[in-house]
Amino acid sequence: MSRAALLVLADGRFPAGGHAHSGGAEAAVHAGRITGAESLESFCRGRLHTAGLVGAALAASAALGVDPVALDAAADARTPSPALRAAARRLGRQLLRAVRAAWPGDELDALGRRFPKGAHQPVVLGAAARAAGLGAEDAAHCAVYESVGGPATATVRLLSLDPFDATAVLARLAPEADRVAEAAVRAARRVVREGTGALPAASAPLLEIHAEAHAGRAGRLFAS
Amino acid sequence: MNTAGVRAEAEIRARADGRGGTALPVLESRGPLAVRRTRGSGATAHVTLVGAMSGPHGGDHFTVRADVGPGARLRVGSAAATLALPGQHGGQARQDVRLTVAAGGELHWMPEPLISVTGSELAVHTHVDLAPGARLVLREELVLGRTGEDPGRLTSRLTVRVDGRPVLDQELDCGPGAEGGWDGPAVLGGHRAVGQLVAVDPEFEDKPVAPGVPADGLAVLPLTGPAVLVSAVAPDALRLRRLLDRAPSAFAPAAPASA
Numbered sequence: 001m002s003r004a005a006l007l008v009l010a011d012g013r014f015p016a017g018g019h020a021h022s023g024g025a026e027a028a029v030h031a032g033r034i035t036g037a038e039s040l041e042s043f044c045r046g047r048l049h050t051a052g053l054v055g056a057a058l059a060a061s062a063a064l065g066v067d068p069v070a071l072d073a074a075a076d077a078r079t080p081s082p083a084l085r086a087a088a089r090r091l092g093r094q095l096l097r098a099v100r101a102a103w104p105g106d107e108l109d110a111l112g113r114r115f116p117k118g119a120h121q122p123v124v125l126g127a128a129a130r131a132a133g134l135g136a137e138d139a140a141h142c143a144v145y146e147s148v149g150g151p152a153t154a155t156v157r158l159l160s161l162d163p164f165d166a167t168a169v170l171a172r173l174a175p176e177a178d179r180v181a182e183a184a185v186r187a188a189r190r191v192v193r194e195g196t197g198a199l200p201a202a203s204a205p206l207l208e209i210h211a212e213a214h215a216g217r218a219g220r221l222f223a224s
Numbered sequence: 225m226n227t228a229g230v231r232a233e234a235e236i237r238a239r240a241d242g243r244g245g246t247a248l249p250v251l252e253s254r255g256p257l258a259v260r261r262t263r264g265s266g267a268t269a270h271v272t273l274v275g276a277m278s279g280p281h282g283g284d285h286f287t288v289r290a291d292v293g294p295g296a297r298l299r300v301g302s303a304a305a306t307l308a309l310p311g312q313h314g315g316q317a318r319q320d321v322r323l324t325v326a327a328g329g330e331l332h333w334m335p336e337p338l339i340s341v342t343g344s345e346l347a348v349h350t351h352v353d354l355a356p357g358a359r360l361v362l363r364e365e366l367v368l369g370r371t372g373e374d375p376g377r378l379t380s381r382l383t384v385r386v387d388g389r390p391v392l393d394q395e396l397d398c399g400p401g402a403e404g405g406w407d408g409p410a411v412l413g414g415h416r417a418v419g420q421l422v423a424v425d426p427e428f429e430d431k432p433v434a435p436g437v438p439a440d441g442l443a444v445l446p447l448t449g450p451a452v453l454v455s456a457v458a459p460d461a462l463r464l465r466r467l468l469d470r471a472p473s474a475f476a477p478a479a480p481a482s483a
Contacts (some may be wrong), residue, residue: 005232006267012303024410028410031409033413034409034411039408039409042405042408042409043408043409043410043412044405044406044410045404045405045407045408046404046405046408046409046410047405047410047412048405048407049403049404049406050405050411052408062423071274073389073390074390074393076390076447077384077390077391077393077447077448078393078394080392080445080447080453080455081435081443082393082435082441082446085433085448108356121376133340154432159282176404178355196390197383197390199391199393200395201381201383201393201446202395202397202403203395203396204410204411205396205411205412205418205456205457205463206409206411206412206413206454206457207410207411208443208445208455209441209442209443209455209456209457212435212436212437212443212444212445213437213443216437
């Protein structure tokens with residue numbers, strides 16, 4: 001594996017459109033549920049163990065070569081909010097465009113043909129890791145980090161939160177994020193043997209409920 | 225090890241009786257769970273689950289099965305809320321619910337709330353397997369603690385498949401020992417009652433339901449496939465039921481260009 005390739009894929013400046021999404025942080029700020037660094041940390045911790053774990057397990061499974069069509073269907077079943085499914089596919093399409101330029105290959109071409117409107121972003125992320133010569137652990141770490149990095153960055157803009165405080169939140173979550181990535185890889189190895197039913201299904205009711213209201217809200221800063 | 229745990233099983237089989245009604249050729253239970261046929265209305269057979277003792281306690285393992293055949297209609301409720309209670313010897317209790325519905329069959333699975341009492345530890349897994357053309361309405365209400373008390377540990381997973389394909393797979397893990405953030409602003413945010421209503425109906429293929437947020441803490445979420453999830457969070461069981469009771473009217477077909 002190439003550690004530098006991992007940094008390229010995980011870089012927030014990778015042109016995959018992620019900066020337009022807050023991972024539910026904007027809706028939570030709007031509802032008064034994120035008001036500062038402490039509630040941001042609690043939000044990110046909840047996201048890490050739900051959407052983060054599921055996304056990382058999907059990405060790790062795709063990196064191990066599990067059928068992306070089955071993974072995409074499993075992602076749908078774990079994303080009841082239509083607004084979040086649409087956001088995940090939009091992000092998947094944008095990510096695929098960028099990774100096909102970075103690491104061209106037949107598997108990514110096939111993924112694009114099978115999902116012209118985009119596959120769920122973590123599925124594309126796993127396929128991208130595979131194309132870049134990275135492993136399941138790398139894919140899982142990227143997905144886990146993204147699940148909290150996006151909301152932390154967005155909250156800096158939404159609340160004018162001190163960027164030092166937001167970064168400190170991410171640093172405090174790092175050991176937990178490592179554990180989640182490890183759990184995701186273990187789940188992905190089970191998926192290879194047992195099928196997508198072995199994927200975790202950890203859910204966050206407030207993320208799903210607020211995402212629908214957010215999608216219809218005028219004047220929002222982030223798409224999701 | 226939980227050698228002191230109790231095993232309980234209940235099984236219901238519903239079949240079309242050929243005269244426009246529904247027969248129950250199997251209605252059996254073992255252990256501290258009872259199933260009773262209650263009044264039927266028209267073509268639908270009604271069954272009530274009765275917990276002979278409140279439970280499950282730590283270490284217990286309850287299994288409930290219901291199977292609805294082609295053209296049969298079954299409605300299952302429960303006599304009272306289920307209390308998840310600590311066991312004398314501690315340890316986790318398990319409850320598995322396995323529901324299957326054949327083409328043209330209809331199941332309404334509408335138990336009373338599950339209340340996670342302080343010190344209890346319960347893992348529930350509800351598996352629903354529907355044939356194409358089957359109908360389902362399923363309600364799940366989880367209440368974290370009795371009034372004013374801290375909850376126990378509760379893990380609840382709901383898996384719904386239609387024709388073998390996953391339509392909904394969601395797990396909620398909360399209470400002491402659950403992963404961090406479960407009560408934070410991404411997951412439950414201090415709410416003490418959380419519930420969902422799942423409706424599967426082949427008619428949704430032609431008349432899709434519109435997504436929406438009819439009230440604070442309530443969302444109508446059309447799924448991939450002929451299914452809709454109504455998801456709700458509330459401060460308590462009463463307000464949760466009020467939210468979920470608003471759901472059926474939300475199943476009206478999608479209006480064009482809803483806001």
